[in-house]
Amino acid sequence: MSESDGKKPTGDASAVKPPVAPPAPGGRPAPKHPGFVTVTVDGKELVAKPGANMVDAVRQVGADIPYYCYHPRLSIAANCRMCLVEVSNSPKLVPACQTPMAEGMVIQTRSQRVQESQRAVMEFLLLNHPVDCSICDQAGECKLQDYYQRHDFRPSRLEGEKVMRAKRKVLGPTVVLDQERCILCTRCVRFMTEVAKEPQLGVFGRGSAELIDTFPGKPLDSNYSGNTVDICPVGALLNRDFRFRARAWFLSAAPSVCTGCSRGCSIFVDYMGQDTYRYRPRENEAINKSWMCDQGRLSYKSVNQLRVGAAMLGRGEDRREATVAEALKSVVEQFKALAGTEGLAVLASPVASNEDLLATLAFARDALGVRSVYVGGRPEGTGDHYLMTPDKNPNRRGLEWVARSLDLTLKPFSELGKAINAGTVKALYAVGGEVPVDPSLVSVGFARLEYLVLQASNESAITAQAHVLLPAAVHVEDEGTFTNLDGITQRFRRAYPPRGDIKPHWAWAVALAQEFGFPWMHGNARDVFREWGVKVAELASFDWDGAAPPVKVTRGINPLATGADGRPPGYREFGAPRVRGI
Amino acid sequence: MAHADERQTEELPAEEDSELEAHLLTRRMMINLGPSHPAMHGTVRMRVELEGETIVSADPEIGFLHRGFQKSCENVTWNQCLPYTDRLNYVSAIMNNLGFLKAVEALVGLEIPERAQYIRVLSSELHRMHDHLTCVGAIGLELGGFSAFLYAIEARELIMDRVSELTGARLTTTFGRVGGLNRDLPEGWIDRVTRTLDKIHELLGEVDGLLTNNRIFVDRMRGTGIITAQDALDFGFTGPCLRANGINYDVRKARPYWVYDRMDFDVPLGQNGDNYDRYLMRMEELKQSEKIVRQAMRELPGGPIIVDDWRIALPPKAEVYGTIEGVISHFKLVMEGVPVPPGEVYDCTEAANGELGWYLVSDGSGRPYKVHVRAPGFAILSGVPRMIEGKMLADLIPTFDTINMIGGEVEQ
Numbered sequence: 001m002s003e004s005d006g007k008k009p010t011g012d013a014s015a016v017k018p019p020v021a022p023p024a025p026g027g028r029p030a031p032k033h034p035g036f037v038t039v040t041v042d043g044k045e046l047v048a049k050p051g052a053n054m055v056d057a058v059r060q061v062g063a064d065i066p067y068y069c070y071h072p073r074l075s076i077a078a079n080c081r082m083c084l085v086e087v088s089n090s091p092k093l094v095p096a097c098q099t100p101m102a103e104g105m106v107i108q109t110r111s112q113r114v115q116e117s118q119r120a121v122m123e124f125l126l127l128n129h130p131v132d133c134s135i136c137d138q139a140g141e142c143k144l145q146d147y148y149q150r151h152d153f154r155p156s157r158l159e160g161e162k163v164m165r166a167k168r169k170v171l172g173p174t175v176v177l178d179q180e181r182c183i184l185c186t187r188c189v190r191f192m193t194e195v196a197k198e199p200q201l202g203v204f205g206r207g208s209a210e211l212i213d214t215f216p217g218k219p220l221d222s223n224y225s226g227n228t229v230d231i232c233p234v235g236a237l238l239n240r241d242f243r244f245r246a247r248a249w250f251l252s253a254a255p256s257v258c259t260g261c262s263r264g265c266s267i268f269v270d271y272m273g274q275d276t277y278r279y280r281p282r283e284n285e286a287i288n289k290s291w292m293c294d295q296g297r298l299s300y301k302s303v304n305q306l307r308v309g310a311a312m313l314g315r316g317e318d319r320r321e322a323t324v325a326e327a328l329k330s331v332v333e334q335f336k337a338l339a340g341t342e343g344l345a346v347l348a349s350p351v352a353s354n355e356d357l358l359a360t361l362a363f364a365r366d367a368l369g370v371r372s373v374y375v376g377g378r379p380e381g382t383g384d385h386y387l388m389t390p391d392k393n394p395n396r397r398g399l400e401w402v403a404r405s406l407d408l409t410l411k412p413f414s415e416l417g418k419a420i421n422a423g424t425v426k427a428l429y430a431v432g433g434e435v436p437v438d439p440s441l442v443s444v445g446f447a448r449l450e451y452l453v454l455q456a457s458n459e460s461a462i463t464a465q466a467h468v469l470l471p472a473a474v475h476v477e478d479e480g481t482f483t484n485l486d487g488i489t490q491r492f493r494r495a496y497p498p499r500g501d502i503k504p505h506w507a508w509a510v511a512l513a514q515e516f517g518f519p520w521m522h523g524n525a526r527d528v529f530r531e532w533g534v535k536v537a538e539l540a541s542f543d544w545d546g547a548a549p550p551v552k553v554t555r556g557i558n559p560l561a562t563g564a565d566g567r568p569p570g571y572r573e574f575g576a577p578r579v580r581g582i
Numbered sequence: 583m584a585h586a587d588e589r590q591t592e593e594l595p596a597e598e599d600s601e602l603e604a605h606l607l608t609r610r611m612m613i614n615l616g617p618s619h620p621a622m623h624g625t626v627r628m629r630v631e632l633e634g635e636t637i638v639s640a641d642p643e644i645g646f647l648h649r650g651f652q653k654s655c656e657n658v659t660w661n662q663c664l665p666y667t668d669r670l671n672y673v674s675a676i677m678n679n680l681g682f683l684k685a686v687e688a689l690v691g692l693e694i695p696e697r698a699q700y701i702r703v704l705s706s707e708l709h710r711m712h713d714h715l716t717c718v719g720a721i722g723l724e725l726g727g728f729s730a731f732l733y734a735i736e737a738r739e740l741i742m743d744r745v746s747e748l749t750g751a752r753l754t755t756t757f758g759r760v761g762g763l764n765r766d767l768p769e770g771w772i773d774r775v776t777r778t779l780d781k782i783h784e785l786l787g788e789v790d791g792l793l794t795n796n797r798i799f800v801d802r803m804r805g806t807g808i809i810t811a812q813d814a815l816d817f818g819f820t821g822p823c824l825r826a827n828g829i830n831y832d833v834r835k836a837r838p839y840w841v842y843d844r845m846d847f848d849v850p851l852g853q854n855g856d857n858y859d860r861y862l863m864r865m866e867e868l869k870q871s872e873k874i875v876r877q878a879m880r881e882l883p884g885g886p887i888i889v890d891d892w893r894i895a896l897p898p899k900a901e902v903y904g905t906i907e908g909v910i911s912h913f914k915l916v917m918e919g920v921p922v923p924p925g926e927v928y929d930c931t932e933a934a935n936g937e938l939g940w941y942l943v944s945d946g947s948g949r950p951y952k953v954h955v956r957a958p959g960f961a962i963l964s965g966v967p968r969m970i971e972g973k974m975l976a977d978l979i980p981t982f983d984t985i986n987m988i989g990g991e992v993e994q
Contacts, residue, residue: 126906126907126910129906130906131903131904131905131906131909132906133906133909133910133913134909134913139913140917144910145910145913145914148907148910148911148914149892149893149910149911149914149921152907153891153892153893153911154892154907155892155897155901155905155907155908156901156905156906156907156908158905249917
């Protein structure tokens with residue numbers, strides 16, 4: 001690059017210094033737009049806020065500066081050299097991520113010099129990179145691939161051997177490191193230090209021996225270690241749970257909400273066919289910034305595993321699979337006799353969405369004639385210093401709001417146990433199979449119930465006690481809203497339709513109400529919100545449609561676009577999608 | 583059919599002069615030519631309304647071969663569209679392949695290597711001969727001259743052998759890639775093609791002797807299926823069917839592409855726009871194409887067959903397996919496709935039946951945003967009712983032959 005610098009240093013140290021802007025009377029040039037910095041980017045005028053980062057700011061005028069180490073939520077390292085650009089007040093190329101924009105500065109992001117520098121940087125980064133794309137999980141979402149194709153696209157000039165390093169170094173319970181693939185951008189190190197505040201990663205060695213590693217004897221066991229995988233621009237840090245399970249380009253993403261705790265981090269659900277493969281954090285300034293915890297990240301498993309697949313009638317040896325119509329008929333026969341009596345109670349889970357709770361509790365009030373609802377939900381867990389909260393239920397606040405608007409009092413779960421033991425509660429309508437104490441203990445209590453109707457999504461000791469078990473959808477299979485512990489209500493979108501007879505809680509409530517003779521015609525979660533949601537004081541001004549996050553389609557790499565009717569790519573009426581390469 | 587009955591009563595002779603004349607009660611007859619009829623090349627249905635043997639109206643009905651080609655292209659990468667283009671005019675698949683590639687290259691703004699240009703001209707002209715031989719043979723066959731058909735098909739078979747040596751397939755060639763070609767000429771191929779052309783020349787002489795001055799053939803062809811030059815232009819005729827009217831429009835001359843401007847060939851022109859002239863166009867173009875093929879083989883330069891740009895062309899296999907640069911480029915090209923810049927283009931080539939045009943829109947991803955093909959056969963088929971209405975039913979068959987409708991191209 002030195003020859004392209006034009007002026008060679010003449011030996012005088014002062015000659016190396018960047019020429020200062022022409023001394024105007026009064027020092028700095030007067031800002032063209034007072035209160036802003038005005039610069040020229042590739043011939044276009046850019047008016048930016050003072051202190052804006054150049055990499056982000058130039059996007060306003062359509063320029064695209066490539067970068068690896070820069071991350072808007074981390075400190076600036078400026079070590080990858082990919083974002084070098086030409087600026088008018090420096091003879092040398094400067095890293096865009098680190099250079100403050102000065103009034104009147106002329107920035108070139110696509111000049112010959114810049115392109116040559118980008119090509120050279122790519123060549124250096126790929127010099128010791130292993131030939132791994134075909135076995136690398138990052139392939140398809142790898143910035144090395146993207147930038148090589150955009151900025152380098154030339155053959156290798158390497159003569160001799162590549163530097164070999166540890167190929168699969170397990171750093172902790174969540175993360176595995178391939179040191180050969182690492183480009184030493186130090187995003188992960190900075191994340192652990194600055195965001196997770198658990199400095200468990202470091203840079204060791206110098207030169208060709210430089211590498212990322214954990215400190216001796218200390219694993220990377222932070223609850224936020226999974227984020228290092230997300231921010232790793234290459235395939236060096238990989239999630240041990242997701243590794244080798246799916247190729248990135250076969251997955252589609254639906255914007256959703258994590259249900260692992262009451263924080264309600266915004267996420268993308270990555271799915272293929274009717275299976276969820278991983279959660280990824282989705283940017284949300286108000287809640288989770290760009291991050292999520294590892295426990296939440298792994299909570300996707302309950303979406304796939306031990307699902308209740310069909311309606312069941314009978315308990316113990318009498319249990320048999322039933323059609324939906326049969327199950328509904330049997331429930332309504334019993335409930336009609338029990339409605340309004342002391343012996344019938346309702347249990348609601350704060351894992352269900354607002355729409356689920358609105359419809360089921362409205363049904364409980366109007367059809368079953370109850371005045372109070374027992375609160376189920378997952379047991380209290382531990383929180384941590386950042387995002388994870390001790391309350392593992394995503395919608396407790398929503399349940400409180402919904403119950404209040406329907407004039408239902410909420411009673412703790414322990415009172416339900418007492419009431420069952422005392423024999424006052426003989427029948428139970430349970431929305432959600434989650435209970436705050438050990439399910440095997442609860443099942444002993446529930447065994448005393450004379451009639452238990454349970455809408456549950458996952459099998460447990462509780463579901464074994466149900467006289468009627470109705471298969472319920474989980475959040476990724478329907479749309480709706482959750483209200484997190486701070487009272488922030490978020491919309492989530494449907495990733496894929498549920499299998500077989502599985503229905504969302506609200507749909508079961510509507511079907512039961514129709515069987516009762518109520519003229520309920522709600523066809524989707526939106527209808528439910530329109531009917532009861534607007535009557536909840538806190539949700540009255542919530543724009544259900546407007547709050548829906550946009551669907552992001554990664555065009556060009558998915559085998560087929562998502563169907564216009566919401567079917568996932570490659571979805572067929574029967575069976576799993578026939579996608580090559582799984 | 584109520585309306586037919588009404589017409590029948592209208593045409594009943596008036597009372598006063600009917601007494602001594604035994605009028606035959608006639609009625610129009612609606613017949614279906616096709617869709618499954620050997621003379622209806624491909625699967626097209628012609629609803630023909632007859633009065634006696636005179637055609638009152640003819641309505642070509644397409645749709646039996648529709649396969650959503652243009653929409654399917656939006657789901658695949660640019661290079662993956664090629665197998666779909668094979669199935670347009672499947673008698674000259676290479677011309678569709680290369681025409682599509684030329685349009686994509688125009689959108690990218692790409693100049694392909696000279697050798698690739700020569701091979702594209704060469705293989706296109708071979709397939710033009712293939713197409714014309716089929717057309718000429720079928721005309722003979724459907725007018726009852728089976729021998730001419732056998733000679734033409736023998737010649738066509740020789741071209742198919744050469745094409746399968748070149749592309750690996752007899753029919754679905756999928757030849758070429760964006761930026762050039764996917765494979766070079768096989769060893770000894772030029773000699774084999776030279777010998778093949780000699781043999782075809784001989785066979786063509788036989789066909790010529792059997793048909794061109796054959797009284798029965800000429801009587802069936804001359805003066806039938808006439809279309810005026812103005813009508814031909816208005817219907818959007820291109821290719822031999824337009825030139826049979828004496829209108830000199832050939833994309834190879836009007837907007838020379840590849841190395842056609844270096845080729846020494848003439849564009850034959852007709853006068854009458856009838857079936858016989860369209861037949862003669864094909865016979866003469868066969869000779870001109872042979873000339874082009876021989877010249878291209880003579881002048882064929884060495885050098886690369888595809889551009890040396892890893893954003894466009896797949897890297898050599900050794901680079902893919904051995905270097906990270908190669909594997910990344912291969913991965914990106916296969917999974918995401920050639921990054922064609924956003925924009926739109928109309929580009930055309932002279933295919934066997936006329937101007938094969940492509941309107942392509944790219945949104946910058948690796949797949950087409952929109953593909954539209956202007957198939958020459960579609961415009962020509964739409965002119966058939968004009969050519970045949972008021973004529974005899976028997977003239978429909980040679981007319982349908984000489985316009986050389988190919989179902990796969992008319993219906994996409």
